[in-house]
Amino acid sequence: MTINILNLPSLNIIDMTESEDDYRFLVETTSPSPSYCPKCGTVPNLYKHGKKKQLFFDLPMHAKRVGIYVKRQRYKCRECNVTFFEHLPDMDESRSITRRLIKK
Numbered sequence: 001m002t003i004n005i006l007n008l009p010s011l012n013i014i015d016m017t018e019s020e021d022d023y024r025f026l027v028e029t030t031s032p033s034p035s036y037c038p039k040c041g042t043v044p045n046l047y048k049h050g051k052k053k054q055l056f057f058d059l060p061m062h063a064k065r066v067g068i069y070v071k072r073q074r075y076k077c078r079e080c081n082v083t084f085f086e087h088l089p090d091m092d093e094s095r096s097i098t099r100r101l102i103k104k
């Protein structure tokens, strides 16, 4: 899909499904890999450690609910063994919604 109708530049839309009441997007981030470990601060000794789909809700479009499934990359640090998810700048993780939904 070339047009990012979500208008969230940090996300790349892989798929979209539409039902009577919902839009469901499947996305990946466009962010680069993290440059250091958030726990021990070591310069990259990180490796990719699987992906997990997480659902976030966004502003309604055309009177339908919008859900965004993020295929989120998980990393593991070789130095301290901590695992962590890539950063999602557009999402409020504690509430599982997009930040722009809060501003409304």
Ligand SMILES: [Zn+2]
Pocket: 037, 038, 039, 040, 041, 042, 077, 078, 079, 080, 081, 082
């Ligand atoms: Zn570490």
